[in-house]
């Protein structure tokens with residue numbers, strides 16, 4: 001029996017190595033390995049399927065995961081998710097609690113499901129996925145380990161119901177996967193508030209397939225059961241409608257959500273939050289719909305001063321949501337020109353060129369929570385005029 005979190009982490013690393021997964025500290029090393037393992041046809045096939053998955057329908061998504069499950073490909077591909085497995089796997093393992101019957105929805109090739117089943121032989125696990133090739137890999141791996149407390153079911157929850165009854169449902173990276181979806185816009189460029197339009201909410205839930213997935217998962221979750229979910233919902237435009245979809249189905253926060261950060265090849269991913277939910281009806285914790293505390297430079301309108309160093313540096317620059325507060329604090333603000341544009345789907349952008357106490361500024365805000373404030377000296381105002389035009393050209 002493994003007890004400490006260090007022991008569980010070590011066990012997870014040994015287990016990932018058993019899958020043939022490697023951890024890379026540099027992208028160069030990863031791609032060198034990938035070049036050794038993949039032929040140019042493999043790379044072409046993958047690129048084609050990634051593109052079809054991005055632009056196509058559920059059949060294209062299934063075809064992508066079937067391809068990724070090929071034994072020649074998955075160790076290299078899923079090594080990109082090494083730190084994700086650590087981050088999500090260890091957190092989830094720490095929350096399996098008293099649950100006896102656990103469903104891992106969208107288990108893929110079963111990397112995490114099998115890890116949990118090995119760690120907790122007294123619990124029963126069911127992994128569900130709609131990629132039959134992924135489940136074939138999962139079954140083979142579970143058999144190799146001689147596990148008796150795990151089984152897999154091929155179900156597409158978009159088209160079929162789930163059966164059974166579970167104390168815990170785990171769904172990670174499977175509920176909100178439509179990365180190109182803009183989510184729910186704020187009511188106007190002036191606010192981060194989304195308003196409460198049931199039709200907009202329903203449209204979001206339906207177009208990304210969230211409604212049907214959540215409804216079917218809720219049906220197999222025991223009344224006293226828990227749900228663990230974590231998705232790519234860091235942006236407010238996705239986080240707010242996702243949280244509302246959970247709340248609408250009676251799911252509440254059992255603990256404060258944790259933000260998830262890990263490195264994949266070529267980027268540091270800010271995912272999450274990681275939610276632990278129940279339906280106990282003692283909702284002590286509120287859903288947070290505010291922008292996160294960001295890394296924007298604090299703004300003091302009385303302390304903007306000519307930079308002694310690099311003349312190319314703006315006097316103040318903020319590309320985070322807190323740029324809105326900084327813009328609101330500008331003193332003696334004089335607008336030189338401003339434009340607000342609205343696209344047919346309701347998206348709005350606002351660009352504003354102005355003066356404040358002898359400095360020149362550019363402020364830009366849109367309904368997808370992007371904010372930008374740049375302040376420069378009078379002599380450098382042409383640079384802001386160029387940015388201003390660029391922002392408007394980029395919004396069609």
Ligand SMILES: C[S@@+](CC[C@H](N)C(=O)[O-])C[C@H]1O[C@@H](n2cnc3c(N)ncnc32)[C@H](O)[C@@H]1O
Pocket residue numbers: 061062065105106107108109112128129130131134155156157158159171172173174213
């Ligand atoms: C990004 S992978 C995540 C795998 C795993 N949950 C993890 O966290 O590593 C998403 C998986 O969800 C599965 N999936 C997506 N929609 C599904 C649906 N409607 N029914 C069953 N499986 C689905 C896909 O086939 C794929 O294997």
